Amino acid sequence: MVILLEMVKVKTASVRVLHWVIFLATVSLVLTGLYIADPFWLSGSGEAYQTFVMAKIRLIHFLSAIALDVAFLVRLYIAFFSLFHTDWTEVLPTPGNLKEAWNSLRFYWTLEGEQKDYRWIDPFDGITFHLLHLVLILQLFTGFALYVSGIELAAGIWGIWAKTLHIATDWTLVVFGGLPGVRLMHHFTLWLVVSGAFLHIYHQIWKTIKLQRADISAIVNGYKLMAVKRGK
Amino acid sequence: MSQVKDQTKFLTSIDRREFMGLCAQISVVLGLGNEMVPKIAEALEAAARKPSIIWLHFQECTGDSEAFLRTTSPSVAELVLDILSIDYHETIMAASGDQAEQLLTKTMKENKGKYLVVCEGAIPLATPPGPAGLKGGYLTIGNKTGLQIADEVCRDAAAVICVGNCASYGGVQAQRPNPTGAVGVGEALGIKTVNIPACPHNPVNSIATIVNFLLLGSLPPTDRFGRPLFAYEERIHDQCTRRSHFDAGQFVTEWGSEEAKKGFCLYKMGCKGPQTYNNCNKARYNDHTGWPIGAGHGCVGCSEPKFWDTMSPFYKRLEGIEVPFGGVEATADKVGLALTGAAAVGAAVHAAYTFGKKKEHDERIIDREKQEKKEGK
Numbered sequence: 001m002v003i004l005l006e007m008v009k010v011k012t013a014s015v016r017v018l019h020w021v022i023f024l025a026t027v028s029l030v031l032t033g034l035y036i037a038d039p040f041w042l043s044g045s046g047e048a049y050q051t052f053v054m055a056k057i058r059l060i061h062f063l064s065a066i067a068l069d070v071a072f073l074v075r076l077y078i079a080f081f082s083l084f085h086t087d088w089t090e091v092l093p094t095p096g097n098l099k100e101a102w103n104s105l106r107f108y109w110t111l112e113g114e115q116k117d118y119r120w121i122d123p124f125d126g127i128t129f130h131l132l133h134l135v136l137i138l139q140l141f142t143g144f145a146l147y148v149s150g151i152e153l154a155a156g157i158w159g160i161w162a163k164t165l166h167i168a169t170d171w172t173l174v175v176f177g178g179l180p181g182v183r184l185m186h187h188f189t190l191w192l193v194v195s196g197a198f199l200h201i202y203h204q205i206w207k208t209i210k211l212q213r214a215d216i217s218a219i220v221n222g223y224k225l226m227a228v229k230r231g232k
Numbered sequence: 233m234s235q236v237k238d239q240t241k242f243l244t245s246i247d248r249r250e251f252m253g254l255c256a257q258i259s260v261v262l263g264l265g266n267e268m269v270p271k272i273a274e275a276l277e278a279a280a281r282k283p284s285i286i287w288l289h290f291q292e293c294t295g296d297s298e299a300f301l302r303t304t305s306p307s308v309a310e311l312v313l314d315i316l317s318i319d320y321h322e323t324i325m326a327a328s329g330d331q332a333e334q335l336l337t338k339t340m341k342e343n344k345g346k347y348l349v350v351c352e353g354a355i356p357l358a359t360p361p362g363p364a365g366l367k368g369g370y371l372t373i374g375n376k377t378g379l380q381i382a383d384e385v386c387r388d389a390a391a392v393i394c395v396g397n398c399a400s401y402g403g404v405q406a407q408r409p410n411p412t413g414a415v416g417v418g419e420a421l422g423i424k425t426v427n428i429p430a431c432p433h434n435p436v437n438s439i440a441t442i443v444n445f446l447l448l449g450s451l452p453p454t455d456r457f458g459r460p461l462f463a464y465e466e467r468i469h470d471q472c473t474r475r476s477h478f479d480a481g482q483f484v485t486e487w488g489s490e491e492a493k494k495g496f497c498l499y500k501m502g503c504k505g506p507q508t509y510n511n512c513n514k515a516r517y518n519d520h521t522g523w524p525i526g527a528g529h530g531c532v533g534c535s536e537p538k539f540w541d542t543m544s545p546f547y548k549r550l551e552g553i554e555v556p557f558g559g560v561e562a563t564a565d566k567v568g569l570a571l572t573g574a575a576a577v578g579a580a581v582h583a584a585y586t587f588g589k590k591k592e593h594d595e596r597i598i599d600r601e602k603q604e605k606k607e608g609k
């Protein structure tokens with residue numbers, strides 16, 4: 001039998017768009033976040049009303065965060081209710097997934113045996129996505145905990161928003177020891193996101209080169225190669 | 233009758249104007265309008281309801297008493313003798329020794345359930361080594377431990393008000409490793425206290441809390457750390473006079489520089505205003521004349537629990553986190569960069585190894601394909 005490779009559709013347009021929204025938002029969040037933590041670019045000695053550097057960068061940070069969170073929630077919805085393919089089970093650390101992910105990891109380092117062809121999210125990716133999203137959720141909660149501390153005296157609708165955020169995020173203050181701890185955690189988690197994203201990108205490039213299944217193209221045009229066993 | 237007498241005493245011994253000034257200040261701090269000022273004056277003057285106050289000292293530096301003594305409208309003498317009835321205050325009372333202790337017992341007995349206790353300083357809970365070791369023995373006054381004194385005095389109090397960070401949350405002596413096991417009064421006794429933390433506290437806030445008690449008969453609403461919301465609802469950062477420079481991205485990067493002279497934001501010099509709740513800029517210290525950031529020094533977060541641990545180093549923006557290995561103190565940035573570096577090195581090693589092995593791997597695949605062909609599948 002000859003191994004035939006065939007292009008199969010694996011990702012819908014909405015999933016691909018969401019992926020790149022999340023990518024852009026993350027890049028923007030990391031860059032603006034580093035600036036907010038340590039304003040390395042100073043806006044000179046003019047009058048304060050002439051510039052608005054920090055305020056604008058914080059605004060970009062907040063808007064990117066909202067974009068990321070909304071995109072994340074929509075992606076979560078799609079994972080459960082997609083008409084094309086629901087994939088929420090593929091990112092759960094179930095014993096089966098963990099075992100297959102471990103096999104993949106072993107293969108990645110030894111190149112012994114075979115790597116199964118996966119059409120959807122392969123279990124190793126699934127587990128790493130799971131961890132990466134936990135990190136993003138942590139970032140979401142610590143971020144909003146820091147954010148709400150600035151709108152304490154808000155009234156009206158804004159006040160309801162502040163109250164909601166308090167209810168949702170006050171636990172982070174207890175877990176990480178007040179605003180300084182939350183801030184530190186938020187900053188440290190940035191590096192988890194950076195290193196996680198780096199490993200993710202490396203992994204996809206490696207897979208694309210090594211396994212010859214056009215994995216990267218899946219997130220660009222939605223198709224990847226699958227081995228299909230066909231006749232003689 | 234006594235009320236009239238008291239009021240005449242006011243008119244003769246206190247400048248009415250100064251007194252009304254204090255009332256107005258308190259009204260502002262409490263968030264009440266102008267129309268409440270006469271009411272506050274009335275409440276303060278009503279001798280019948282003038283509560284007796286017992287001021288206790290524990291592990292502390294007397295800074296809060298010092299701050300309290302800095303109110304000049306009215307002066308502390310007027311405050312102590314006429315406006316509030318501070319019956320027991322170890323630092324400023326005339327009596328000493330046995331006499332003082334008798335005064336304490338007398339005040340407690342006569343005003344059982346009605347007096348207010350103001351606590352200053354933390355209470356140590358650890359037991360000193362040695363045969364005479366007593367729980368809380370690191371602080372003893374007149375053969376009693378601080379814990380015993382606090383327990384006795386606070387048991388029958390109408391309310392306990394903690395002034396300063398030490399009484400509220402333990403302060404500097406509760407900093408890691410906290411050898412004496414110091415904790416705030418509320419934690420030591422397991423009671424609810426109203427906390428007026430800061431180092432030192434602003435007397436306007438403690439007097440406002442007492443006035444709130446006199447006016448309404450209840451203590452003001454507090455946040456989850458027991459701090460009255462009227463003073464601790466907003467961050468320093470959101471009421472700071474340097475905030476426009478923060479938003480503009482104009483920061484002091486060196487002490488004594490041109491930027492510092494211009495009053496730029498102290499964020500890069502380690503200001504903890506963004507993490508600290510207090511009304512320093514609104515109420516200000518020393519008769520509303522100054523406050524740390526106004527004087528050019530960043531906020532150190534002294535009104536927050538455990539600020540010595542969580543806010544230090546005071547002159548750096550991103551606090552270091554301790555890494556368990558080797559007792560090295562590395563910052564979040566260093567650990568994060570190391571992590572990212574490790575990921576990069578891991579990827580490089582992996583790439584070198586797997587692409588080095590490329591041939592073997594690919595040949596195996598080709599071999600297999602050949603074999604499968606041969607087998608005629």
Ligand code: SF4
Pocket residue numbers: 468469470472473474475476478496497498499503504505506525530531
């Ligand atoms: S000086 Fe401190 S509190 Fe004031 S704006 Fe700057 S960071 Fe905020």
